[in-house]
Amino acid sequence: MENKLLELKDVRVKYHTLDYDVMAVNGVSLELNKGESLGLVGETGAGKTTLALSILGLLPKGVGEVYEGEIIFKGEDLLQVPEKRMRDIRGMHISMIFQDPMTSLNPVYTVGDQIAEVLQLHGNKHPDERVDEILGLVGIDPSRKVCYPHQFSGGMKQRIVIAMALACEPDLLLADEPTTALDVTIQAQVLAMIDDIQKKLGTSMILITHDLGVVAETCDKVAIMYAGEIVEYGTLHQVFDKTRPHHPYTVGLFGSIPDLSSDKRRLEPIYGMTPDPSDLPEGCYFSPRCNHCTELCKQKGAAIHVSEDGHMLKCHLFTQENKEAAE
Amino acid sequence: MWRYILKRLLWLIPIILGVTLLVFALMSLKPGDPGRVYLGLNATQEAVDAYNESLGLNDPFFVRYFNYVKGLIKLDFGKSWVGGESVNDRIMSALPQTLKVCVYALVVAFITGLPIGILSAVKQYSLADRVLTIIAMILACIPVFWLCNMAAMLFTLKLHWLPATGLDTWKAYIMPVIGTAANTIGLTVRMSRSSMLDEMRKDYIRTARAKGAKEGSVIFKHALRNSLISVTTTLGVNFSILMGGTVFVENVYAIQGLGTCIVRSISNNDVPMLSGCVIILATFSVIVNLLVDLLYAYLDPRLRAKYVGKKKVAKARKEALNDAN
Amino acid sequence: MKKFLALILALVMALSLVACGEKAPADDGAADDGVKDTIRFQIKNEPTSVDLQNDGTVLGGFICDQIYGKLVTFNDKSEVVGELAESWEWNDDFTQITFKIRENAKFSDGSDITADDFIYTFSTDSAKANTYMAPIASMEAPDAKTLVLNLKSSNSSMLKFLTTYHTGVVPAGSMEATDIARGATAYSGPYALAKWELGQDMVLEANPYWYNAENVAIKTVDYEFIADENSALVALESGEIDFMYMASTIGITSVETIATNDKLATIAADQATAGMLCLNFAMPELDDVNVRQAMNLALDRAAIAKVSTTGVPGGNVFTAEYFGDDYIPGHDAPAVDLEKAKEFMAASGYPNGFDVELKTPVMFSKAAAIVQSNLAELGINVTITEIDASIWVDSMIKGDYQMGFMTFGNLINDLTGFINLYDPAAALHFNFDSDSTSFDLMSAAFSVSGADRTAALTEFADFCEADLPYLGLFMENAIYGYNADLYVPTPSGCGYDIAGMYWK
């Protein structure tokens, strides 16, 4: 129990707009142990970033709201925590990396100052040698800490953002598509660096991405999100194992990746679009796009089916009554 | 950095020359007979022509302009058509008053406009924001001369709080400075509000919050520092708007500044005085614009780095390299 | 962030230090020790110079009046009395005057005022060019305190010329010592120029060596320059200034506003300027003398005066100011007499009237409306065209009008200017009578003097009475507002001497 770092219980988030509400996250339950890294995969608009922001309490004020569920971090429910305590957690215990490095750094302060700021915020009065150390860790020449963000390339900037996030050696790192904005070669370097720092500092990580390849390389567990829900969750080995039964959406996802090994000529993409979160369909959200869709799927939301080794699926195909119906 | 400043200074000279050419060309179109004005209506025509000849009015345009510029370089603005008084003395004595009012107005506008802009940006869509934006808009559009008259009526006649004219005591500064600054306060509020809103939406604000920074420091340390850059650009433009406004404020509050000179020279059709005042004010507005540009370059590291020159960065890297090995 | 704020403050301090120079803001006038002996005097613009011999502007003259003493001056009954001169006497044919200078007459630096100072002052080249000293042929100083002036020709009004500030006196040699436009080395008038920097306030201090310095109550005069009449009125009402002088007079609405305020009062003095209706003789209808006589009798001058000036109805332009002793009693404005006017119209070439255009600046619009209704009685229908003030004077001078308003206050302020009114060749000519009869009569009158001149001027006045080259409307007066608990003596011929004022 003690190595359980983070637990999400049926977290639901919605955005208030003046004439309707947007249901971004619809009941997510997760667990994450120390040192583990979880890959959160899904299409754009599946609510991945919203989930990360809600963990850190950074949802836009008065607009985003976690209206149900609990986020337990080291036994403490972050939703009840006062803002002051939350501020101590941010950057110290949980830190986050954002997608576009080009705009994530403040253009008017030197890189060194921006990293030092995190350390000073969390009690480190003379952060200089720690800044040099962390810069070295991310592979940047410490003497360049006096330069300004515009004097660095995209990849270098992402390294600085990572340095900033890991400066206080947080327990949990939320990485929101850290490599999407970078080109492939830099992507590999950054991922490798994140991986070995994670191992060195023992930080557990939630890596948000829509690229299954990236997840395969770095994560221990995988959760696949669709329309605000986790439709499949398991270890890397379970989810990537072709022989196992998978959620139709997961099958579709894997179908959309060109697989050099197989001789299939055509990809099998998933037709249709992600449903409009302010106008979610009845029953299972994937039903309009699912080719195994049954009448049951249309009326009732799917139940969660957990196999013995903890491989969770959320689809009627695998629930009991459907199984009998299928035979 | 110095190369950049030098370049800008060099660019100053053609612009000021351009201003003198523009004003001189305009004024030479003016049908005016300085001889008649100076010698009075009953002087004989020969005396008038002789006087005009002495002023060199009959030379071709470019000769006159050349002499005028030669004079300008020696800071001699020529003789006024009314009373033959030297324009120089009048300008030199009037300049301090106008500058005092303009500088204080700029500071007041900046000090009141910026916080209000920030407040209404931070508390967007709240009642305060709506009210402040509307007031700022009205302040930006209020005609200066109307505001000054109304203020004079209210504060001097009805309430006897403030003196009506001149700049003798500090109290006398209040109405002229606020009158001049009114439009600029409105503009500064709008400008700082929109630039703050832009900055608050940028990603690095989210990064700062993710670092656990307090909301206050996020706004003032991060967002404000960046939005200050775009607000300072309007400083220069505002200064020339202020100087435009002094013509009215000085007239109502009887301040012996360049504005009063201009109004007097308009009614007397005194061309040398008018062009002298306008050229001096234009020169100051150009100089202040340059100062603001330098301030802008200083504030924005992206610009500063470009002008610090590649050498410095290269040198830093070279040193780091030979330390390393 | 702190670095940046410091920079902004430095910039501001630098600019404002440059701006306000090293001088601390001017103190608030002399500290009055209980007894109030300072007066804050408002005038429209800062004078361009205090050069007594060249200064053409009205305001410069007003200040020269206070700081330069003259041989003779007017008292409040407009009689000529001695100022720096104790007494004077003409020779029999008015070609020589001998002045006896007061024993105690001293300059403000304590040095004695002697005849040599006068001779020096009157013989500078700008003095020779000045019309008021033109009649002087030569000067002698039999002893320190007697001055003899020999005139080119017999000129009885020379004494009047010597009352103007142009004939003030400055210490010998002082013209070369300082730039007289900025002030002399010492002053001979009741006041001395204590402080004057261009653009700052101008302060006069009482001259302790003035011959009757003991009964000069006001010790310091602090001049305030306020161009806008409304601001000046605001300053007067809020007690920031004690005397509102403007340039030549204050406007009608200011007088009305002051009337409603019991803490303020106004005082009026006859002014040498007349308001008149000019007729362009190029227009045949106006060239007909009967028409002019008819119009002359139809104009309701009382109403016109009431709406256009603080002055009085009246019409002829022959005032004491120009003609000195030989002033002929003016031909007062005729009363309205419609029947006689209609008779004249019937006798004229245009019995059933005609159309005419009357050009007027906005300040005479009301008067124009009254003229329009008066002349409508005679069948003359007047269309009023309002013209912009900036082009009004030019269009009058160029004769670009059929009927138009004119006041002479801002056009001429000395004798030659007045004579030129009638000279067809002069630049300032108002198309007065198509031939130059009035000019010939006028110039003849001025070539003689004494009794012959009076006769010639009477003949000229009768000619104008009959021929009506223009229709006089009103006599302007100079009216000023001031703090009610300030005693202001009735103004003498040459305006206000502050020396006579005191706080009640």
Place this chain on the structure above:
Amino acid sequence: MQTKAKTKKQKNHGAAYDIWRSLRSNKVAVVSMVIIGIFVLISILADVLFDYETQVIAQDIMNDLQSPSKEHWFGTDSLGRDYFARMLYATRITLIISFSSVFIATALSIVIGGISAYFGGIVDTIIMRILDVFLAVPSTLLIICIVVALGNETVYIILALVVYLLPSLVRTVRSELMINMENEYVEAARSVGAGPFRIMLIHLLPNSFGAIMVRCTMSFALCILSTACIGYLGIGVRAPAPEWGRMLSEAQEYMRLHPYLITIPGFFIMIASTAFNLLGDALQDAMDPRLRGYRKMKKKVFARRKK
């Protein structure tokens, strides 16, 4: 389960409809548009409601300086003329002057801005430096110089206002065109052999139309203020035509006894220029898709297809 979203069919309109929709939803913009509408209506009807000769200029000394009453809504001025009629007529004159100078200035600025943006290089620097000279002279002084030099016929006033507005308009056009020129579709057009003018007219201008419109509305406000300024100094629209600035300066004398004479023109000037500025601001918000601002947060992100 959750509220049914809108059912209106989403017609796909050009940008103009989208801007209009966002303007309509912005209360402030609606108010300012109404005010401007009233002013335009006034200036059109001024000729119909009042006959210029008899009611606007004709003087009626007997009942001058009447305070506002039933038959004279705004009372009468110092020469007995109906102040309401003069105010409406002054609106007409100010709007005509402002409209023509803004129109000419915008047309000129599109030409000059276009040339300077499209050809760049020396041409651009020369134009920019000339504009710097005009910008160096403080705004009101530039107008004063021109009007004093040339005289205050309406033509010269319009010329002065055009010269005053030109620099800022040209800079807006130039920067907008330059931003748009970097987009690929300009390269595409050029590669297909389109000439500079064709590119300018068809590709660049429609895209920078938004920013130019914003600058236009703001210039309108500046025009109104400047016309009033030179009117106040007495060198504006020539008498006897009524004009706000001159009416205000003439009313200064009667400030104490007849305050309505000075408050009404001041109020009109302020309302007119505020309305135009507010509209300009709202236009700016409407133009900028990023700014969610007043546009009720309509999320553009989620495609809305009727199933």
